[in-house]
Structures are given as C-alpha cells and as structure tokens.
Amino acid sequence: MEAKPWLKNLKPYPPGKTLEEIKRELKLEGPIYKLNSNENPLGPSPKVINALREALHEIHLYPEASYQSLRMALAQRWNLSPEEIILGNGSNEVIEFVFKAYLNPGDEVIVSFPSFLMYEKFAEIYGVKSLRIPLDKELNHDFKTIKASITSRTRAIFLDHPHNPTGQVHPRETWREFLDDLPKDILIVIDEAYGDFIDGEHVPRGIEFLKEGRQVLVLRTFSKAFGLAGLRLGYGLAPVEIIFEMNKVRQPFNVNLLAVKAGLAALQDKEYEEKYLELVRRGRNFLCSSLKALGFKVYPSQANFIMVDFGNECEKIYQNLFEKGIILRPLKAYGFPNTLRITIGTEEANHALLRVLRDTMENNNEQSAN
Ligand SMILES: Cc1ncc(COP(=O)(O)O)c(C=O)c1O
Incomplete structure (x- = not known):
C-alpha cells in the first residue's frame, strides 16, 4: 500500500540516545551523566x-x-x-x-x-x-x-x-x-x-x-x-x-x-521548582565561565542547556566524553557540525564534564607536541 507521496523523504525526528542505549553501548562501571536531552537531572519531585x-x-x-x-x-x-x-x-x-x-x-x-x-x-x-x-x-x-x-x-x-x-x-x-x-x-x-x-x-x-x-x-x-x-x-x-x-x-x-x-x-x-531553577542558574554560569576560560565559544543561554563551539576537535571531544559516560548532544542535524549542546547537570555532572574535557585537551596537546 502506498503512503502519501509527500512522506517519501520524511526522516523521523533524531532523538538523543536513551539511558538504556547508552548503557548497552558503553558497559561502564561508573556513573553516566546524561546531558543530551535537556532533562531535569534531579529526577522527579x-x-x-x-x-x-x-x-x-x-x-x-x-x-x-x-x-x-x-x-x-x-x-x-x-x-x-x-x-x-x-x-x-x-x-x-x-x-x-x-x-x-x-x-x-x-x-x-x-x-x-x-x-x-x-x-x-x-x-x-x-x-x-x-x-x-x-x-x-x-x-x-x-x-x-x-x-x-x-x-x-x-x-x-x-x-x-x-x-x-x-x-x-x-x-x-x-x-x-x-x-x-x-x-x-x-x-x-x-x-x-x-x-x-x-x-x-x-x-x-x-x-x-x-x-x-x-x-x-x-x-x-x-x-x-x-x-x-x-x-x-x-x-x-x-x-x-x-x-x-x-x-x-x-x-x-x-x-x-x-x-x-x-x-x-x-x-x-514550589520547593522542587525553585531548587532546580537555582541549580540551572548556578550550573549555567559555572559551565559558561569555565568553558570560556578553556578557550571555547559559548553562546549566551537563558535555557537549561548551553551550546558550545568546540571547533575542529568537536567530534573527538564528543566521543571521548561519551566513552567516559558524559553524554552530550551533537548538533550536526541542526547544521552545526562543530558544536555540542550541553544540558546543565548536577554540580557533580558539571564538574565531571570539565575534568574530562581538561584531560582530553591535555592529552591532545601532548600528542601534538610529540
Ligand atoms: C523548543 C522545544 N519545543 C518543544 C519541545 C517538546 O517538548 P515536550 O513535547 O516534551 O513538551 C522541545 C523538546 O525538547 C523543545 O526543545
């Protein structure tokens, strides 16, 4: 049976990977920080x-x-x-x-x-x-x-x-x-x-x-x-x-x-709502200033996520973070191949992200020096 002709080239919405998919792919012991779909990291109220x-x-x-x-x-x-x-x-x-x-x-x-x-x-x-x-x-x-x-x-x-x-x-x-x-x-x-x-x-x-x-x-x-x-x-x-x-x-x-x-x-x-909004405000400021200090372009955000331009190293950085259980959203589908979208996480997640990012950059610098 023929579907409507204008549906021929319709591609489904590309969702962020689910926790189950990530776990299956990674088989990691440590925590997984899911920062790819702008979900609330506090869990439900x-x-x-x-x-x-x-x-x-x-x-x-x-x-x-x-x-x-x-x-x-x-x-x-x-x-x-x-x-x-x-x-x-x-x-x-x-x-x-x-x-x-x-x-x-x-x-x-x-x-x-x-x-x-x-x-x-x-x-x-x-x-x-x-x-x-x-x-x-x-x-x-x-x-x-x-x-x-x-x-x-x-x-x-x-x-x-x-x-x-x-x-x-x-x-x-x-x-x-x-x-x-x-x-x-x-x-x-x-x-x-x-x-x-x-x-x-x-x-x-x-x-x-x-x-x-x-x-x-x-x-x-x-x-x-x-x-x-x-x-x-x-x-x-x-x-x-x-x-x-x-x-x-x-x-x-x-x-x-x-x-x-x-x-x-x-x-x-109200308490839960306030707590989360405050977490986002603080986390957003922290991540923006820390990522800028590392030399990346961060777009000014009023949402619970930020978009960051990682330049030519973007794909490598994404993959490295992914393997360490820090899951970000690649924005190729949006036409920004060098950027990643980062959901503001818990304090622990935000710090883990920066730690791995700094390590990745140090390794990259060492490799290019050798
Ligand atoms: C801009 C925007 N609008 C709408 C939605 C849909 O949200 P929901 O259907 O979960 O209410 C999203 C989800 O990410 C979004 O980013």
Whole structure:
C-alpha cells in the first residue's frame, strides 16, 4: 500500500540516545551523566512520586475528559481562564494541533533555521510548506527577514524562545517591533519549552503578548523544569477562540491519567521548582565561565542547556566524553557540525564534564607536541 507521496523523504525526528542505549553501548562501571536531552537531572519531585503511587490505583479509569482540574490549576498560575488553556501529550502535541486545526496542504509556515526540528516535521507530515529563515550572524532569530518573508499563504510562524539549540533570547522591544502590525490571519507560536529558565527582566514571556490581545499561542511543558519528560505533558495558552478550534481536533483523553496527577502535584511543589531553577542558574554560569576560560565559544543561554563551539576537535571531544559516560548532544542535524549542546547537570555532572574535557585537551596537546 502506498503512503502519501509527500512522506517519501520524511526522516523521523533524531532523538538523543536513551539511558538504556547508552548503557548497552558503553558497559561502564561508573556513573553516566546524561546531558543530551535537556532533562531535569534531579529526577522527579517526591510529591509527584507520592501522587503517582496513589494514582496507580485509578489507572483502570479514563482521566477526566475536560481536564478541568489541571486547567484550573494552570489558569491560576497564569492568571488566565481555563478556556485559554489546552493540554497536550507533550507540548509537541500542541504544535500538531496547530497543523490539524489551521493548516491546509499548500499553506505556508515560517520557521527559523535551525530551530526545534518538530515544526518542520509536522509541516512535512501535513503537506504544508515550511519556509526556513536562517538565523542571523549571532545565531538569533532574524525577525526582520521573517517579517519581510510573510506572504498571503503564511498561516503560522514558529519561534522557540529560548531558542533550541542555542539557548538565546530576544529583548522585549525586538519582540514588540516584530509583533506589531502583523497580518491578522497569522498565528504566532511562541514555544517556551525553556521559558521557565529565563531570568532576564528585559526578556518577555509570551503570556505578556497574549494578555495584550495579540494572536499568539504560547507553548509550555512539564518535561523540563518540572521533570516529567517521560510522562509527556505540555500545554498551550492562547485566545479562547484558538483553544476552541484546537480542542475540536484533540483526541478524547489525549493526556493520560498519571500525567494529569503528576502535573497537579508538580505545580504544588514550589520547593522542587525553585531548587532546580537555582541549580540551572548556578550550573549555567559555572559551565559558561569555565568553558570560556578553556578557550571555547559559548553562546549566551537563558535555557537549561548551553551550546558550545568546540571547533575542529568537536567530534573527538564528543566521543571521548561519551566513552567516559558524559553524554552530550551533537548538533550536526541542526547544521552545526562543530558544536555540542550541553544540558546543565548536577554540580557533580558539571564538574565531571570539565575534568574530562581538561584531560582530553591535555592529552591532545601532548600528542601534538610529540
Ligand atoms: C523548543 C522545544 N519545543 C518543544 C519541545 C517538546 O517538548 P515536550 O513535547 O516534551 O513538551 C522541545 C523538546 O525538547 C523543545 O526543545
């Protein structure tokens, strides 16, 4: 049976290696530091684990169809109404809702290139044309060119902020200038998968623009700051009429019961949230300054990861760290063959990374001296 012709060349999303794959490949005695998928290294919150233990007795039941309780909790957090919130099986699913509800084959979306790969994957799946606008010289979203590239067929623009894989952000004025005077029938998707880690006052959160009445969909996730990547829980914040349309294409019970219970518990564990955000802030500063001191270019990040240019030695450095159980994300698939993306780890992981990196460099220097 023939699949849809436009799926012929579609390549699946290239995920980071899983812990199981790494263990199988490495057969290491020592610890493995998984710094390749921007997961929360603290493990889940104890409150979440307790809630899940209790919820296990209910998994023979479907979850609440409207997800009212979690949407209410989120509405409180963001000072919105539950009608402005939709839940997804990961924020990835909310990206897909945009395609399901709003995009016809032949329509156009604009994406920065590179950025989070799923926008383009969904475009390919739904027969939608994606227009790639290269990042500017500093590897930031090129807002001016993006705006100038809008055509009558453009229906949505996807912007990850902080950007993946660089971790970079834009100041409020740049966003405002971009959002002002956009055509009315375009949805701006502000993907804040890493929005919890922004700590600059001059950096806006998408919610501000939503509250100003602009046509934005803000994506948020429990996968990163709340440590629930394995349960798949994300959500979108948007004007009521957009959530209403997206709800029509949402499968019943798209988010599972355990994810809902975990999400509710996670929102209540402020201590865990604060602890992780502080770990990221400190770890990010530490790794940035240490890596710069070693002579590498580090991109300024407001996310729970950093992108580092290791130059020609990149592949060798990646492999050496990998063999020592320190797993980073190569960015060849994003068009950056000399860079690696490093998730901010625990203090122990960050120090181990630097130790191995220094050893690798010393060995390299000795070899080139001989
Ligand atoms: C920019 C960005 N958006 C969305 C996602 C999807 O997150 P999830 O589906 O786990 O909520 C990711 C995951 O890494 C991401 O980096």
